[in-house]
Amino acid sequence: MSAPTIGQAPPAAPRTGRPATRRRSVQGRADARFGLLLATPALLLVLGLVAWPALRTTLYSLQRVNLAGEESWAGLANFRTLLTDEQFLGSLTTTVLYAVGFLLVSTLLGLAFALLLNETFHGQWLARSLLIVPWACPWVMCGIIWKWFVDGEVGALNGALYQLGVIDSYAAPLSDNTGALVVAVLAGAWRQASFTGLLILAGLQTIPRELPEAAMVDGANIWQRFRHLTLPWLRPVIVVVVIINTIFGFMQFDTVWALTQGGPGDATSVLSIYLYQQLFVYTNTGLGSATAVVLGVIALVLGFVFVKLLYRSTAIAEGVE
Amino acid sequence: MRTSLLRRTLVYGGFALFLVWILFPLYFTALSSFMTPSEIGSVPFHWLPEDPTLANYVAIFTGDSAPFSSGQDGGIVSSTDAVARLMPAIGRSLLVGFAVVASNLIIGGAAGYAFSRYEFRGSTLAYLLLLASRVVPAIAIVLPFFIVFRQAGLLNTSLALVISYNAFTLPLAVWLLKTYFDSVPKELEEAAKIDGASRLRCLLIIVVPIARPGLIAAGLLVFLEAWSEFFYSLVLTNGLTVPPVVAGLQNLQQFSWTTLAAATMFTVVPPVLIALAFQRYIVTGLAAGSVK
Known part of the structure; x- marks a missing residue:
């Protein structure tokens, strides 16, 4: 107013x-x-x-399907069956072994390749081009290539080791339980180490040139520079790579299938192969889907850890800057 | 100090091991494809073919499953069919790859651009869910595809593969392209808008040409993924594309590794050449797709 x-x-x-x-x-x-x-x-x-x-x-x-194709509610019965199925449990163990081997070999080799290719040497350009080659090979082809590469009759690996005098007679690792798993890990890691190397190398190339030089002036040796400069810088990339390699290790189907189809016996029957057999050989959709859910949960948990770790490492990186 | 002997030994020793690790298995495959089965099995191993042959490659072109048998086992018709499937499979692989790339660049490009430029209600959540869908393993969700395609009569068709491949390539394409659009400055678009261009016109005339490197990188990664895909092609089509056809050759009796090696070369050489030719794009795409 x-x-x-x-x-x-x-x-x-x-x-x-x-x-x-x-x-x-x-x-x-x-x-x-x-x-x-x-x-x-x-x-x-x-x-x-x-x-x-x-x-x-x-x-x-969560359903059971009878021979007539009628579906009925089964609750957790399929999961209970899985837990008592020796084949499933064996497959789970094999998968964990495979994934751990795959993760270690791919990550360590990839890191070593990246560090190597970040150095200056004659042929560096060639090495950098070659690094992408295994990554470009389809997974299933890696399995086929390695299957015949280590073959007990025609394989070149046997040929080379024999001529170098390392072995007295040709060996057939794929007919041996441990040997088959080791070759399956190597065949998969052959491709994944390249992927890992490409990513880590890209990370290494973002390190400003002044940093290592300054550290060298301060008297830091190679190991100290790696431990306190390179490694912290690479942390986000390494987190990404470790999680991707773990997920790929758990989900691997193509390479193992081409190499052994799960054999000898069940020695390399990883979860993805168990899943394939339940769904498309035994047409047991309930058990197959329960296995799929187990695989999906593993992937989701790993993905969740991934986001958490990445969030933390970017927070750390931002805190530093 | 930097060129110390120790460092040089380590670097060149490492380089040698690196070359062996990458090239030895591939060299063996290439070598086998130019040999006869009896020569590849000889002890001591032949590091070069004594009598190079193209019979393995000819066999693949002509669909002959047993190029080195003397003709008494001509009765294995099924295996001949299996080899004859390889050439059509290459055509179908290309077709499926191009179709998936086209749909991904259009649909995924539109979405990537939207997430980069236009906020709408729930856009952040939608984008995060799209990214999260990358975590769902393809192998775990194959059964519903199988059942629906069987009902629709799409099993054993290329269309089934084009549709299902979108499940794993589309989120990748959106992710790559959104990241790329984020790095393209907005100023040009804003200037065009002030000049009266519509949003759609802006996108087509200004953004698409600038975004070409990003589109190429995404297209290449999607194509390689489609070309390499094995599991869905095996399960949904019983082998319409190259990888399952080649893998299936291993199950045939009378089939020699040398011919399989030639088939393997056919499957491996195209993606390797693409990767080498477009290395820069691909590495940028990989790094963006996995780190951001």
Whole structure:
């Protein structure tokens, strides 16, 4: 009621401000609509091609299908069967062994390759080109190539070791339980070490040149520079690589299938092969889907750890900067 | 100190081991493909073919499963069919690859651009869920695809592969392209908008040409993934594309490793050449796709 004073000028501001905000929000809403429109096909496809099959698989794992194809609710019976199935438990052990071997060989070799290719030497350009070659080979081809490479009759590995005098007679590692698993790890790691090397090398190349030089001036030796400079710098990349290698190790099918089809016996029957057999050989959709859920949970847990670790390491990196 | 003998020994020793690790298995495969079965099995091992032969490659082109047998075992018709499937499989692999790349660049490119430029209600959550879907293992969700495709009569068709491959390549494409669009400055688009260009026109005329390197990188990675895919092709089509056809040759009796080696070369050489030719794009794509 009191007369407006000069000091109470603000009421005038909205009058000029409001149309501007409205215009911006109209613009904003149209922008949002355009964005949603562009993103919708991809979102629908991912819902239909990933989320729905994942949900459906989970439902199948809780069902029992009889010979007539009728489905009935089974609760957790399929999972209980898995826990008492020696083949499944054996397969789980094999998978863990495989994944650990795959992770170690791929990561350590990849790290070694990256460190090597980050040095300056004659032939460096050649080595950097060659690094990508195994990565470009399809997984299943890595299995085929290695199967024959270590073959007990025609394999070149035997040929070379024999001529070098390392072995007295040709060996056939794929007909031996441990040998087959070792070759399966090597065949997979042959490709994955390249992937690892490519990523770590890309990380190494982002280290500013001044840093190692400054450390050298300060008298740090090679190991100290690696331990306190290179390794912390690479931490985010290494976290990524370790998690990816672990997931790939647990899910590996192609290489092992081409190499041994799970044999000899069940020696290399990893979970993915057990899953394939349950679904498409024994057509036991319940047990197969329960195995799929186990694999999916492993992947999700690893993915969750991945995000956590990555978040922490970027937080650390940002804290440092 | 930097060129000390120890360092040089380590570097060149490491380089030698690196060469052996990468090239030895591949050299053996290439060597085998130019040999006869009896020569590859000779002891001591022949490091070069004494009498190089192209019979293995000819066998693949002509669909002959036993190029080195003397003709008494001509009765194995099924294995002849298996080899004859290789050439058509190469064509189908290319077709499936191109179709998946096209759909991924259009659909995934649109989504990647949207997530990079336009915020909408739930856009962050949608993007995170899209990324999270990368974690779901393809092998674990194959059964619903199999059942639906069987009902729809799509088993054993290329279409089944084009559809299902989108499950794992589309999130990858969105991810790569969103990361790429983030690195493209907005100023040009804003200038074009002030000049009155519509959002769609802006995207097509200004953004797509600038984003070409990103589109190439994403397209290459998606193509290589489609070309290499084995499990879905094995399960959903009983081997329409190259990898399962080649892997299937191993199960045939009378089939020699030397011919399989030639088939393996056919499968491995195209992606290797692509990777070598576009190394820079691919490494950038890999690094962006996994680190961001």
